[in-house]
Amino acid sequence: MAANQAFYDAFNARDLAAMAELWARQIEVTCIHPHRAMLLGRDEVLRSWRAILGHPEQPKIVFAAEPPRIFGDVGVVSGREVVAAVPIAATNIYVREDGEWRMIHHHGSPVIQVQDHAGQ
Amino acid sequence: MAANQAFYDAFNARDLAAMAELWARQIEVTCIHPHRAMLLGRDEVLRSWRAILGHPEQPKIVFAAEPPRIFGDVGVVSGREVVAAVPIAATNIYVREDGEWRMIHHHGSPVIQVQDHAGQ
Numbered sequence: 001m002a003a004n005q006a007f008y009d010a011f012n013a014r015d016l017a018a019m020a021e022l023w024a025r026q027i028e029v030t031c032i033h034p035h036r037a038m039l040l041g042r043d044e045v046l047r048s049w050r051a052i053l054g055h056p057e058q059p060k061i062v063f064a065a066e067p068p069r070i071f072g073d074v075g076v077v078s079g080r081e082v083v084a085a086v087p088i089a090a091t092n093i094y095v096r097e098d099g100e101w102r103m104i105h106h107h108g109s110p111v112i113q114v115q116d117h118a119g120q
Numbered sequence: 121m122a123a124n125q126a127f128y129d130a131f132n133a134r135d136l137a138a139m140a141e142l143w144a145r146q147i148e149v150t151c152i153h154p155h156r157a158m159l160l161g162r163d164e165v166l167r168s169w170r171a172i173l174g175h176p177e178q179p180k181i182v183f184a185a186e187p188p189r190i191f192g193d194v195g196v197v198s199g200r201e202v203v204a205a206v207p208i209a210a211t212n213i214y215v216r217e218d219g220e221w222r223m224i225h226h227h228g229s230p231v232i233q234v235q236d237h238a239g240q
Contacts, residue, residue, distance in 0.1 A: 028189060030198050032209040035232040038198055040186065066160065069148060069224065071215055074194040076225060078150050078158055089152040091211050091227045095191055104189065105196060107211045109229030112155040 001068045003094050003101035004077045012060045014053040020046055024102035027095055032107040034088060059084035075101060080111075087111040121188045123214050123221035124197045132180045134173040140166055144222035147215055152227040154208060179204035195221060200231075207231040 003022060010018035023029050023042060031045040032038045033052075039045050052058060065079035073096035081088040093105040123142060130138035143149050143162060151165040152158045153172075159165050172178060185199035193216035201208040213225040 030186065032198070032211065032229065035230065036209070037207065037231045038186075038200065038209045066148075066150065066158075071194045072192045074191045076213060078152070078225060078227075080158065087157065089156070089158045089227070091152065091213075091225060093196060093211075093213070105198060105211060107198075107209070107227050107229065109152060109227065110155065111157045 001065075001075060001077060001094070001101070003075070003103065004063075004065060004068065004092055007092065007103060007106070008061055008063045011053070014058060016046075016050055016053050019049045019053060022103050024095060024097050024104045026097055027102070027104050029103065030105045032109070034108050034110050063090070081108060087113075121185075121195060121197060121214070121221070123195070123223065124183075124185060124188070124212055127212065127223060127226070128181055128183045131173070134178060136166075136170055136173050139169045139173060142223050144215060144217050144224045146217055147222070147224050149223065150225050152229070154228050154230045183210070201228060207233075 006022050023045060029042050029045050030038055030040055031048060033048060039048055062082045063079060065077050069076045075094040077092040079090055081090045088108045089111050091107040094101045095104050126142050143165060149162050149165050150158055150160055153168060159168055182202045183199060185197050189196045195214040197212040199210055201210050208228045209231050211227040214221045215224050
């Protein structure tokens with residue numbers, strides 16, 4: 001899914017303009033960064049990306065997605081990111097707005113490896 | 121949104137049958153529990169709920185949602201859970217399947233309070 005690739009490309013290029021371009025304008029957007037509370041609205045969300053992408057030592061991200069689930073004008077992409085060797089479980093939601101797939105929600109959360117009783 | 125309330129009711133009642141009822145059957149489902157990797161498919165997801173709901177000391181959950189975003193047959197509910205005094209940021213996605221709103225994705229991640237330079 002091109003929109004999802006554009007998101008990770010913008011992240012890795014530290015390209016705030018490209019990141020701003022791919023988030024929805026009319027539809028309310030939300031974003032949950034690892035270990036942080038939910039951000040609500042385009043201003044708050046883009047302010048967080050400005051801080052993240054503006055960091056000169058921000059590590060690159062690698063993403064492995066499950067096949068997207070598309071329901072009409074909504075696409076859900078979930079999968080596994082790796083940032084600086086930390087695995088992150090991610091949920092990305094896109095909605096078609098003015099004919100373009102735009103992001104309305106990103107949720108990333110660190111995966112802490114735990115041995116359970118089954119040894120997994 | 122009734123389906124979202126049913127999810128938290130099933131959690132708090134530790135009612136696995138009600139939990140199984142509200143997850144989609146035909147559509148692929150996924151679930152990301154706090155600090156865990158993504159679970160894929162109804163069997164894996166329900167197995168995790170069996171373990172969680174079967175735990176006699178599982179604390180109750182409180183949920184405060186933002187207004188749901190509805191796009192045709194898809195509903196996105198994001199908000200803040202509190203479990204045993206731990207704040208959790210949550211993303212819930214529902215899709216209408218056979219005329220019923222059914223959950224296709226849940227993502228919960230702990231919020232670690234951090235003082236940033238702005239004192240927030």
